[in-house]
Structures are given as structure tokens and as C-alpha cells.
Amino acid sequence: MSSGFEHGGTATGRQGKASPADIRRTNRALIFNLLFPAQRRSRADLGRLTGLSRVAISDVISDMLDEGLLCETGYAANPTGKGKRGALLGIDTSRLxxxxxxxxxxxxxxxxxxxxxxxxxxxxxxxxxxxxxxxxxxxxxxxxxxxxxxxxxxxxxxxxxxxxxxxxxxxxxxxxxxxxxxxxxxxxxxxxxxxxxxxxxxxxxMLTERFFGQAGPDLIFTTFGQGVGTATLIHDMPVIGDHHAAGEIGHIAIDPNGPECPCGKRGCLEMLISAHALRERMRHHDARGRADVIRQAGDLFASALAMPVGLLDIADVCVAGPADIINNTFLEAAQQRFDAATGSSFHVRTIIRRCQVGGDxxxxxxxxxxxxxxxxx
Ligand SMILES: [Zn+2]
Missing domain, CATH: 3.30.420.40 (ATPase, nucleotide binding domain)
Structure with missing residues (x-):
């Protein structure tokens, strides 16, 4: 599990300008993000990591304990056996x-x-x-x-x-x-x-995968269901877009000769590789034919995503979908296409993988x- 909740920003304790309330909010966020979801750290560690003074740290933490955001969860090991052992802090899951x-x-x-x-x-x-x-x-x-x-x-x-x-x-x-x-x-x-x-x-x-799966702060995440939905995370910030529609790639037409889509275009990604579309196509095939359908879908998906992957230099593509669609055949075909399309001396290999986080x-x-x-x- 990776640490941290949101990148960016340093302690504003000594920077002036910001109001005391702003500084307090920033410091709270810094501390919370260092502990979310499952890290345990002492006040001394948090002081080192945030650059905040001991007084500032214990002040903010005392408020967060009262509020029910944090709790003390045992003590740090002290190999010397001497001196006071520091209490460890973590996210409080019992109250709020x-x-x-x-x-x-x-x-x-x-x-x-x-x-x-x-x-x-x-x-x-x-x-x-x-x-x-x-x-x-x-x-x-x-x-x-x-x-x-x-x-x-x-x-x-x-x-x-x-x-x-x-x-x-x-x-x-x-x-x-x-x-x-x-x-x-x-x-x-x-x-x-x-x-x-x-x-x-x-x-x-994507947020669940980020904090409870294997993802880091940069990620492209795609779900296959009725449609095809994608979300992008850059430095722990989801990309929203000018018109709040970033990631809506299901109706990008990628095959001008493809099947007609209810949106009026032809060959939209969703018409070609949504779980719904693929199951429809597989109905007419035997096992071997079905595997071909999935292989082509993996290949097409990676071709479509190779450009944003190159554009953003993202090394982690995670996909979630039903097991009959997002299987090894799909992933292998997609990985092959990614390697062929994006491989170069300056590009770290982009890995496509299945989301491993369970339900919900x-x-x-x-x-x-x-x-x-x-x-x-
Ligand atoms: Zn469409």
C-alpha cells in the first residue's frame, strides 16, 4: 500500500500571508494524508515529515483526536528500552x-x-x-x-x-x-x-484502487461494463477536464467503418469493446473464436490508450471488469500492443494489469x- 493521500504543498507554518485558519487546514491535511489509509506514525515522525514544530504538531493532532479523525494505536518500538516511547497515530475508524x-x-x-x-x-x-x-x-x-x-x-x-x-x-x-x-x-x-x-x-x-490496491499517484484506470469508463490520476489529483468530462472515452470514434452508435457516430470505443458489446459478439463463436474476440479487444484497447499513455508518460494502466472479458487473454494482447506501440529507450514500460481490489x-x-x-x- 502506498503512503500519502495527496501530493503537493509543504507546511505553510512559516510562510506568512495565509490566514491562521488556512494554515491550520493545510497542516491538518498534511498530517491526515501522511496517515491515510493505514500508516501509523509517531508525532516525532510526523514532525520530521511535515517540517512542523513540535508545538504545532501536537496542537493540530490534539484537535484531530478530539474530532475523531485520528486515534492513538499503540507505541513505537524503542530498541534502547530507555526513555519514553512515542504513541503511534493512525486514522480513527471507530467514530466518524x-x-x-x-x-x-x-x-x-x-x-x-x-x-x-x-x-x-x-x-x-x-x-x-x-x-x-x-x-x-x-x-x-x-x-x-x-x-x-x-x-x-x-x-x-x-x-x-x-x-x-x-x-x-x-x-x-x-x-x-x-x-x-x-x-x-x-x-x-x-x-x-x-x-x-x-x-x-x-x-x-480509481480512488479505491489508489488507496487500497497497488496504484501509485499516477494512473490510468478503465472500467469495462455497460460502457467503457476511464479515469486519470496525476500526482494524486483526478483529471476532471474543462467540461468535467475527462475520461469519457466510450464515445470517441476509433473505427469510421465500425458499427453505428446511438450517439450518431460510427465505431465508438464503447460499441467495439464494452463488456456488453463483446458478449454480444462472443455469442456467435466457439471457445476459440471467443478467445479471438477478447484478444482483438485487448489489442484495440491498448492501441487506443497508447497515445494518452505516451502523452502523459504514465507507466501504470489498471483495468477492472468482469472475469470473462478482462482475463489473461485480454491482458496479454493489450500488453503486447502497448510494448509494440510505446516501447522506446526514453519510455518506461507501461504495464497493464487487472484491478485486484475486491467488491464495492x-x-x-x-x-x-x-x-x-x-x-x-
Ligand atoms: Zn458513440
């Missing part, structure tokens, strides 16, 4: 809660109360009809139920995961939900008097988005 609602799965709303690491503790599901229609009332009701046993002051916020284009609290476009400019964030904030973070499903899944990728990501916003603003 986050409510995460996942609208990114077909025919189902998932909801959970999670701890500060996004680990679900109490889960609920609402089944949807075949048209996938979601009323905001159903979301409100689910949050109400999840919240009923919690102390109001212990809930940090609500995370909502949607597939589609999200701009702050507004779902600009979600084909899956049939939503256009739905101002869900402000509505839920009024209803519950809690901060609400709405996050794209590929970004949510997106649901957990919704909660991680809330804690990130709470800490980093």
Missing part, C-alpha cells in the same frame, strides 16, 4: 461515518454507512425496474434509513456515485440514469444539512471522495 450511495450499477441502488476508510459497515440495496429509472425520493429514503441509527454529529458527509458527467453537485449527463442537469447535490444538502459530494463512477473506482470498488470510492473533500477542501 460517511454515507455512500452508488447509482452506477444497473437495476440497483447500493447504499452503505462506511468508516473513514470507506469500508462498508451497514449496507442496503434498492432494486430498480428494468428501465433503471431512479427517483430522487428513493435516494432520500435510502439515506434516511442508513442515517437513522447514527448520531448526526458523527456523519461527515454523503457521497453519491454516478456514471456520467458530473459538475460539482450537478449531474450534467448520465445516459445510464437518463438524467440531464439534475441538481442532486444541493437538493440532498438542503434535505440532510450535510456536505454532499457527487463523483463519477470511474473516478470513484465504486461504493467505497464514493466515501473516499467525501473524506478527501473534507480534508483537502
Amino acid at each position: 461515518k460517511i454515507i455512500s450511495i452508488d447509482l452506477s450499477h444497473p437495476q440497483l441502488i447500493q447504499g452503505a454507512v462506511t468508516d473513514l476508510l470507506g469500508i462498508p459497515q451497514d449496507c442496503m440495496e434498492v432494486a430498480l425496474g428494468p428501465d433503471n429509472h431512479v427517483e430522487t425520493d428513493a435516494i432520500v429514503q435510502l439515506i434516511d434509513q442508513l442515517r437513522s441509527d447514527l448520531d448526526f454529529g458523527d456523519v461527515l458527509g454523503i457521497g453519491i456515485v454516478v456514471s456520467g458527467v458530473v459538475q460539482e453537485g450537478t449531474v450534467r449527463d448520465s445516459t445510464m440514469l437518463g438524467w440531464h442537469n439534475v441538481e442532486l447535490g444541493p437538493l440532498l444538502e438542503r434535505q440532510f444539512d450535510l456536505p454532499v459530494v457527487i463523483v463519477n463512477d470511474a473516478i470513484a473506482a 470498488l465504486t461504493l467505497r470510492g464514493g466515501a473516499i471522495a467525501v473524506i478527501r473533500r473534507y480534508i483537502n477542501g
Whole structure:
């Protein structure tokens, strides 16, 4: 597991200009990010790593302990056996809660109360009809139920995961939900008097991979499902884009002679290699033919991604999807294509790998988005 939560910035303790409240917020974030998700460090270590004075460190930490963000989790080993052993600090998973609602799965709303690491503790599901229609009332009701046993002051916020284009609290476009400019964030904030973070499903899944999988701070993450969603992480910041649609590569047309897409173009990536499209194609083949379909899909995927990989110099491409699609055949074909397309003396080899984090990728990501916003603003 890699350390750190968000890169960039140093302690602002001695830089002037920033207001005391700003400095405090920055210092809190520095400390939290050094401990999230599962690092344990002493005050002395945190002082060394942040450059903050002992007084500043113990002051900020004492507040964070009171608030329920951090806890003491045992003592550092002291090989000399002399002197006082320093208490180790870590993220407190016992008190503060986050409510995460996942609208990114077909025919189902998932909801959970999670701890500060996004680990679900109490889960609920609402089944949807075949048209996938979601009323905001159903979301409100689910949050109400999840919240009923919690102390109001212990809930940090609500995370909502949607597939589609999200701009702050507004779902600009979600084909899956049939939503256009739905101002869900402000509505839920009024209803519950809690901060609400709405996050794209590929970004949510990527955050879970980043903090609980094998990823570092630079990553391209692709999910294969109904469509093909991609998210990019640069120095631990998800790339959002000018129009909040970064990563929406499913409707980039890459084969002018390909099948017609409902969006009006031909040969969109999603028409060629979404799990849905590939399963349709495999239905007409025997085992060998099916393997060919998957091999071609891996090859095509890597061809399409070779350019952004080269553009951004990213060495880690992680994919998540059903086991019949994202299998070894797919990964080997994609790796071969990457090697052929991007190999050079100045390019570190880009590795494509399968996401190994178990279930609840997106649901957990919704909660991680809330804690990130709470800490980093
Ligand atoms: Zn299209």
C-alpha cells in the first residue's frame, strides 16, 4: 500500500500571508494524508515529515483526536528500552461515518454507512425496474434509513456515485440514469444539512484502487461494463477536464467503418469493446473464436490508450471488469500492443494489469471522495 493521500504543498507554518485558519487546514491535511489509509506514525515522525514544530504538531493532532479523525494505536518500538516511547497515530475508524450511495450499477441502488476508510459497515440495496429509472425520493429514503441509527454529529458527509458527467453537485449527463442537469447535490444538502459530494463512477473506482490496491499517484484506470469508463490520476489529483468530462472515452470514434452508435457516430470505443458489446459478439463463436474476440479487444484497447499513455508518460494502466472479458487473454494482447506501440529507450514500460481490489470498488470510492473533500477542501 502506498503512503500519502495527496501530493503537493509543504507546511505553510512559516510562510506568512495565509490566514491562521488556512494554515491550520493545510497542516491538518498534511498530517491526515501522511496517515491515510493505514500508516501509523509517531508525532516525532510526523514532525520530521511535515517540517512542523513540535508545538504545532501536537496542537493540530490534539484537535484531530478530539474530532475523531485520528486515534492513538499503540507505541513505537524503542530498541534502547530507555526513555519514553512515542504513541503511534493512525486514522480513527471507530467514530466518524460517511454515507455512500452508488447509482452506477444497473437495476440497483447500493447504499452503505462506511468508516473513514470507506469500508462498508451497514449496507442496503434498492432494486430498480428494468428501465433503471431512479427517483430522487428513493435516494432520500435510502439515506434516511442508513442515517437513522447514527448520531448526526458523527456523519461527515454523503457521497453519491454516478456514471456520467458530473459538475460539482450537478449531474450534467448520465445516459445510464437518463438524467440531464439534475441538481442532486444541493437538493440532498438542503434535505440532510450535510456536505454532499457527487463523483463519477470511474473516478470513484480509481480512488479505491489508489488507496487500497497497488496504484501509485499516477494512473490510468478503465472500467469495462455497460460502457467503457476511464479515469486519470496525476500526482494524486483526478483529471476532471474543462467540461468535467475527462475520461469519457466510450464515445470517441476509433473505427469510421465500425458499427453505428446511438450517439450518431460510427465505431465508438464503447460499441467495439464494452463488456456488453463483446458478449454480444462472443455469442456467435466457439471457445476459440471467443478467445479471438477478447484478444482483438485487448489489442484495440491498448492501441487506443497508447497515445494518452505516451502523452502523459504514465507507466501504470489498471483495468477492472468482469472475469470473462478482462482475463489473461485480454491482458496479454493489450500488453503486447502497448510494448509494440510505446516501447522506446526514453519510455518506461507501461504495464497493464487487472484491478485486484475486491467488491464495492465504486461504493467505497464514493466515501473516499467525501473524506478527501473534507480534508483537502
Ligand atoms: Zn458513440
